[in-house]
Amino acid sequence: MSQLTRRQEYERGRRRRGAVIASASTIIVVTAVIVLVPRFEGWSRVRKAFFDREVFLDSFPRLLEAFWLDIQIFLWSTPLIFALSLAIAIARNTRSPALFPLRAFAVIYTDVFRGVPVILIIFLIGFGVPGLFDSRAWSNPLIWGTVALVLSYSAYVSEVIRAGIDSVHESQRAAARSLGMTGNQTMASVVLPQAMRRIVPPLMNSLVSLQKDVALVSLIGPVEILRRAGIEKSNFANFTPYLGAALIFLILTIPCTRLADWLLARERRRTGATAVA
């Protein structure tokens, strides 16, 4: 590493000082919590109900196993959500008068599926649609739970994409059109690439949210981690399995949120803004 300038030395010192202060205040707060909470008269009850070591060790492997189903639902719904929301966003951004019905559909779609709670959509589609089929393969709740998630999340994500598209300055379109590009070409090779880069952080936000909401599919039958934790809770009459499930979610979501933060920071650097301490 080369010699630091005085300015860099100074900034490094300030950062160190900041870190020490942050650590000290954190230690004080956490110590206070650790010292004070056990002084509540009900602490032994709460500890037994939420922090029971044996229940934790007994149930944790089964929770981990059930989590695989959440990951699978997440993995196959993510690309579907992305494809559908992109289509909705583009439909909403069409400008031809003849395509008004498409725009109207996109508006109604986002209104309806953002307006109804995910849980209700999962119940309605998960129990309602399978009644149409006689074949067990087509009435599988995993299919219709995923469909419900995709419909709901696409409504949110399409709005994020639309915001990204709208954030690309009109002069970019004008420039592309003046080069002789068609409307579709302009969208595909000028507008979307810029829009996508800008919306990476909010998209990550939606993904983190989806990672948790896949657990709602359990409402219509499949035993994933939330349900497994509920079963273990009932069997032991103890809430510790919920703590185990929460830890497993954190193991997955914290790296994702850190990744989103990193992407956001990178975007700030790219666009030339400096962080002000």
Next chain:
Amino acid sequence: MRHSLTNKFLPAVAVGALVLAACGSDDDASSSDETSSGESDCGATVEDGVLTVATGEPAFFPWVIDDDPSSGEGFEAAVAYAVAAEMGYEGDAVKWVRTTFDEAIQPGAKDFDINLQQYSITPERQENIDMSLPYFTSNQAIVALSGSAAEGATSIADLKDVKFGAQAGTTSLQFITDVIEPSSEPFVYDDNVGAKAALEANQIDAAVFDLPTALYVSAVEIEGSSVIGQFPAEAGGTTDEFGMVLAKDSALTGCVNDAITAITASGALADINAEWLADNTGAPVISE
């Protein structure tokens, strides 16, 4: 950029270390049985002079009729009033509240004295809550639509390829996974309503309930369904014994147990059973 990364994580590392330290001091096996008096005290209720009885929301037939436990109609409503009378709480001295399963087991002050909504007595649960002596013993029973893969089963072996469903937190679910051991994992629902919806949506072949519920579901609620079998304990099934839930180490437990013993001995409990629960001799028995 390395230094800024370490700086950023230093506080987090500090928290982690402290949390680990806190978990390490976990082993002082204290304070678990400080209040287990063993003495029964019928006066130690949540509200003076009133016995507060909890049940589910909604409470289902035949346990409570028309979701109105204060009428005393339905098996559990009638049992609650009989037990309360034994304990010295008559008529208006019984107050009803509604709780979920989680409210019944959460630590801290309870807003009920006894809670009855078909809680099966298990040793694991008794680690964390008090459970009374049983007031009812039920067999598990299977409900299926006609034409389902479960129809005509006479032994557990016939049920291996059946797709089952059950309510979470019930011994019905344990019965499926531990006794029937089907080839595909059962679906699990928040309540019996979900299991019934899945049965009607053709997502499962069969649902498992306690026998009185199964008889009601098949006779009244789901057209074209029937109880294809019940499992008595002697046939390899697991019988469910329903007990009332009380707060851990409740001073009332002994008193409630005395009352249940009394109404069992006097035949009052058998009379309530005969009045509110369907005769189950019609349901075929499935063996191992």
